[in-house]
Amino acid sequence: MPSLKGKVQTVLGLVEPSQLGYTMTHEHLTMDYTCCYYPPPSGQEALSETSIEMKNLFWLKQNPYSHKENLLLHQETSAVKEELLQFKAAGGGTIVENTTTGIRRDMKTLKQLAEETGVHIIAGAGFYVGATHSPETRAMSVEQLTEVIVNEILNGADGTDIKCGVIGEVGCSWPLTESENKVLQATAHAQSQLGCPVIIHPGRNSDSPFQIIRILQEAGADTSKTVMSHMDRTIFDEKKLLEFAELGCYLEYDLFGTEFILYQMNPDIDMPSDNERILRVRMLIEEGYEDRVLLAHDMHTKNRLKKYGGHGYSHILENIVPKMLIRGISQEKIDKLLVGNPRRWLTFE
Numbered sequence: 001m002p003s004l005k006g007k008v009q010t011v012l013g014l015v016e017p018s019q020l021g022y023t024m025t026h027e028h029l030t031m032d033y034t035c036c037y038y039p040p041p042s043g044q045e046a047l048s049e050t051s052i053e054m055k056n057l058f059w060l061k062q063n064p065y066s067h068k069e070n071l072l073l074h075q076e077t078s079a080v081k082e083e084l085l086q087f088k089a090a091g092g093g094t095i096v097e098n099t100t101t102g103i104r105r106d107m108k109t110l111k112q113l114a115e116e117t118g119v120h121i122i123a124g125a126g127f128y129v130g131a132t133h134s135p136e137t138r139a140m141s142v143e144q145l146t147e148v149i150v151n152e153i154l155n156g157a158d159g160t161d162i163k164c165g166v167i168g169e170v171g172c173s174w175p176l177t178e179s180e181n182k183v184l185q186a187t188a189h190a191q192s193q194l195g196c197p198v199i200i201h202p203g204r205n206s207d208s209p210f211q212i213i214r215i216l217q218e219a220g221a222d223t224s225k226t227v228m229s230h231m232d233r234t235i236f237d238e239k240k241l242l243e244f245a246e247l248g249c250y251l252e253y254d255l256f257g258t259e260f261i262l263y264q265m266n267p268d269i270d271m272p273s274d275n276e277r278i279l280r281v282r283m284l285i286e287e288g289y290e291d292r293v294l295l296a297h298d299m300h301t302k303n304r305l306k307k308y309g310g311h312g313y314s315h316i317l318e319n320i321v322p323k324m325l326i327r328g329i330s331q332e333k334i335d336k337l338l339v340g341n342p343r344r345w346l347t348f349e
């Protein structure tokens with residue numbers, strides 16, 4: 001078995017870190033998000049059953065989780081392929097595909113997309129949130145869970161010989177479930193054994209990322225190889241955010257393109273706009289965290305594809321980077337966020 005040290009593991013095999021280019025560290029190319037279906041607001045039930053049409057797009061954008069067909073991204077492989085080619089044409093090089101067990105990871109499709117588009121695709125090992133854990137997963141010990149994760153990286157996932165190159169997104173809820181706690185410990189054990197990158201989906205509470213890092217550290221994980229996803233909807237208070245940044249993990253602003261009036265997953269949260277995200281990222285750079293920030297879209301529903309009036313996988317490269325330049329973030333810093341930081345994170349140690 002070739003050593004992973006100093007390399008990045010894509011679904012087509014090992015590559016040199018210098019080959020990655022512009023990298024989106026949190027996306028989905030094929031997944032089923034039915035687990036997170038939310039009943040529509042009362043009186044709007046009929047909209048949740050209709051097919052996706054122009055006249056429904058605004059409603060769909062505000063209520064993406066209340067439309068059953070919208071949650072089936074795995075039905076859109078040809079549109080995804082086309083939009084990956086647009087990502088590449090816009091200068092994109094690599095996608096980290098965060099679909100883990102529980103939301104229908106599809107290793108063969110990922111391999112096919114990588115072959116057909118030339119975009120580097122890195123697949124995720126491990127398990128999504130506790131609500132998607134099977135009875136078998138829940139019954140496993142930390143040692144057994146570790147073995148599953150290590151195997152997905154060293155030998156291949158879901159009965160294929162196609163290998164994962166990161167652990168995650170590892171799903172955590174608030175409050176954290178017992179099963180999620182075990183998966184986190186297993187993630188830490190696998191991480192320290194393999195020297196691999198890890199990416200976490202925290203619960204929707206500003207204390208959740210702190211709790212997760214504590215559990216990972218106590219179980220022996222390297223925090224500097226860990227990404228905390230969804231910072232844009234998780235820690236709003238600037239003082240608390242800087243306190244969290246001190247813990248040394250990567251801070252990922254990965255919901256670019258998502259703007260809600262009401263966030264169905266937690267109505268208490270005011271989802272920031274892309275302009276607010278850019279100012280947050282600039283603040284972190286000014287505070288000295290330019291080596292710790294990552295960017296992505298977390299594409300996970302159909303309505304975010306260009307095919308359905310969405311922004312697509314190239315939104316950051318096409319629209320956000322130019323706005324960052326206007327807001328005084330230099331090209332050199334942008335290249336750190338989109339090339340240098342992902343490359344360092346994704347390289348096995």
Ligand SMILES: [Zn+2]
Pocket residue numbers: 026027028098169298300
């Ligand atoms: Zn995700």
